[in-house]
Amino acid sequence: MSVLVVIPARFASTRYPGKPLVPLKGASGVSRTLIERSWLAAKAVTGVDRVVVATDDDQIREACEGFGAEVVMTSSRCFNGTERCAEAHGELGGDYDIVVNLQGDAPLTPHWFVEDLIAGLRGAPDAGVATPVLRCDGAALNGFLADRRAGRVGGTTAVFATDKSALYFSKEVIPFTSEVYADATLTPVFHHVGVYAYRPDALAAYPGWLIGPLERLEGLEQLRFMENGRKVLCVEVEAKGRQFWELNNPEDVPRLEAMMAEMGFD
Numbered sequence: 001m002s003v004l005v006v007i008p009a010r011f012a013s014t015r016y017p018g019k020p021l022v023p024l025k026g027a028s029g030v031s032r033t034l035i036e037r038s039w040l041a042a043k044a045v046t047g048v049d050r051v052v053v054a055t056d057d058d059q060i061r062e063a064c065e066g067f068g069a070e071v072v073m074t075s076s077r078c079f080n081g082t083e084r085c086a087e088a089h090g091e092l093g094g095d096y097d098i099v100v101n102l103q104g105d106a107p108l109t110p111h112w113f114v115e116d117l118i119a120g121l122r123g124a125p126d127a128g129v130a131t132p133v134l135r136c137d138g139a140a141l142n143g144f145l146a147d148r149r150a151g152r153v154g155g156t157t158a159v160f161a162t163d164k165s166a167l168y169f170s171k172e173v174i175p176f177t178s179e180v181y182a183d184a185t186l187t188p189v190f191h192h193v194g195v196y197a198y199r200p201d202a203l204a205a206y207p208g209w210l211i212g213p214l215e216r217l218e219g220l221e222q223l224r225f226m227e228n229g230r231k232v233l234c235v236e237v238e239a240k241g242r243q244f245w246e247l248n249n250p251e252d253v254p255r256l257e258a259m260m261a262e263m264g265f266d
Contacts, residue, residue, distance in 0.1 A: 001097035002049050005042045006088050008081035009035050009104040011057040020060050020104050025257050026266035037107030039069045044111040054088035080221040083207045099203055101196040105247045113237045120235035121197040127233035128202025129225050132193040133158045134237055138181030141189050144173050152249055156192040158234055166232040169220050194246055202230055
């Protein structure tokens with residue numbers, strides 16, 4: 001099955017304008033933009049036929065071409081990354097068997113997250129889309145709770161059924177637990193990793209669906225699939241000692257840089 005990885009990137013982010021071009025310093029002090037680090041993460045994934053950046057911004061296009069990425073220009077009408085992936089897939093002929101949306105704000109995404117995700121979707125013919133989830137340890141959960149107490153939108157959490165089909169995703173911390181967890185203790189909360197793998201029919205249908213009330217409230221694009229009756233498969237992945245975090249707010253830059261320094265990630 002042929003696999004296309006699309007990295008959607010836009011300059012005019014509501015919460016963090018210009019985010020794809022924000023420099024992140026690695027362990028040796030070398031700075032690379034967020035979009036370049038996301039592209040390097042995509043290129044490390046095995047079993048992929050093609051990696052492209054999809055954007056509507058010339059600054060991002062020029063930066064990406066500068067480090068050797070293939071760029072597909074998409075319209076400014078795309079409401080979110082999934083719509084941008086759908087447009088990019090169409091521009092490229094629409095004939096890939098699986099399209100992966102590796103969002104451009106998660107440069108620490110390990111290659112095995114994406115490889116396990118692709119394998120999960122291949123093995124679930126009834127699912128139109130799949131996405132990884134990572135069980136939080138106490139340190140990650142406490143970080144989420146600290147963000148919410150400070151009024152920041154941090155990571156997204158997920159709950160799912162016994163067959164791994166998603167029940168809900170939220171920017172709140174779900175499910176509720178009153179227990180206090182030590183940093184290294186595993187918790188019942190799952191961090192949603194912002195990567196998606198789509199079957200082409202589900203991806204092509206997505207831009208034609210109206211934005212539902214849950215997607216509008218949460219600002220989470222995957223809820224549109226669920227509000228239109230499409231199964232979203234949650235694929236549990238393992239950190240294997242690797243730290244993971246997305247760049248959601250300016251305050252996340254030092255957090256990501258500290259993680260890269262600790263892991264020797266350049």
